[in-house]
Amino acid sequence: MNTTYDIAWMVGASTVIFLTILFIISMIVLYFKRQLHSQKEKEGLQATYEKELLQARIEVQNETLRYITQELHDNVGQLLAVAHLNLNILEDNPEMDPTDYIHQTIEIIRLTTQEVRTLTKRYNSDFVRDFGLQESLIQELERIEKTKKFEVSWESAGKSVPLGYEKEIVLFRIAQEVLTNIIKHAQAKSIAITLHYSSNLLTLSFRDDGKGFSFATGNQVSLVPSGAGLRNIQRRAQLIQGSCTITSSQDCGTNVSITVPLEQAS
Numbered sequence: 129m130n131t132t133y134d135i136a137w138m139v140g141a142s143t144v145i146f147l148t149i150l151f152i153i154s155m156i157v158l159y160f161k162r163q164l165h166s167q168k169e170k171e172g173l174q175a176t177y178e179k180e181l182l183q184a185r186i187e188v189q190n191e192t193l194r195y196i197t198q199e200l201h202d203n204v205g206q207l208l209a210v211a212h213l214n215l216n217i218l219e220d221n222p223e224m225d226p227t228d229y230i231h232q233t234i235e236i237i238r239l240t241t242q243e244v245r246t247l248t249k250r251y252n253s254d255f256v257r258d259f260g261l262q263e264s265l266i267q268e269l270e271r272i273e274k275t276k277k278f279e280v281s282w283e284s285a286g287k288s289v290p291l292g293y294e295k296e297i298v299l300f301r302i303a304q305e306v307l308t309n310i311i312k313h314a315q316a317k318s319i320a321i322t323l324h325y326s327s328n329l330l331t332l333s334f335r336d337d338g339k340g341f342s343f344a345t346g347n348q349v350s351l352v353p354s355g356a357g358l359r360n361i362q363r364r365a366q367l368i369q370g371s372c373t374i375t376s377s378q379d380c381g382t383n384v385s386i387t388v389p390l391e392q393a394s
Contacts, residue, residue, distance in 0.1 A: 211237060285323075302365060306384050
């Protein structure tokens with residue numbers, strides 16, 4: 129009787145031990161599966177981040193080339209055209225006193241040289257890296273103001289905290305996208321940018337007095353609209369652990385606000 133009981137007890141104990149070991153093995157396998165899945169997710173996010181970062185850099189460079197082309201055509205090209213005209217006048221009229229035209233041409237060449245130097249500084253592809261986000265945004269506003277089509281304003285508050293080149297180049301590209309949307313679509317007369325640093329947040333805001341737009345849920349909301357360009361702005365803000373809020377109403381302009389945490393600022 130005792131032997132039968134002992135055998136039963138041993139079988140039961142062995143079963144319990146086996147099931148416990150099996151459970152432990154299953155938990156270990158599940159743990160490593162989750163770890164592998166988490167690692168793959170991290171690698172996927174990192175790959176996405178690097179891809180978006182590269183895309184932002186390329187877009188900034190493309191915008192830079194476009195600006196340079198426009199500036200060369202509108203400013204440098206016109207200055208050189210006047211210099212060429214002066215030289216043609218002197219060539220066609222050898223008997224006239226060349227002093228005034230020579231002095232004027234020398235001044236034009238000086239202005240042209242100055243304009244090229246300004247272009248070299250302003251549109252250096254490493255401008256964001258060398259001078260930071262704030263100075264880069266100010267340069268963008270100065271470029272817009274130079275067109276004489278918009279009144280622009282700039283305001284900054286709080287102690288500037290560098291985010292690191294990667295985040296700042298993405299933020300700068302977001303700014304370029306927002307400003308391009310305002311210039312092309314808002315029919316605005318004024319553009320304002322505010323950069324605010326608090327203890328743990330950077331807030332970059334854009335405001336225009338353009339035609340605005342309405343959402344299906346009402347005339348005054350704070351949502352991300354369905355436009356592809358604005359979705360792209362939202363996606364890029366999320367890429368750097370930030371968020372984007374867009375507020376607009378018909379004929380009352382648009383406000384775009386980007387917030388980015390500063391805990392991991394470098």
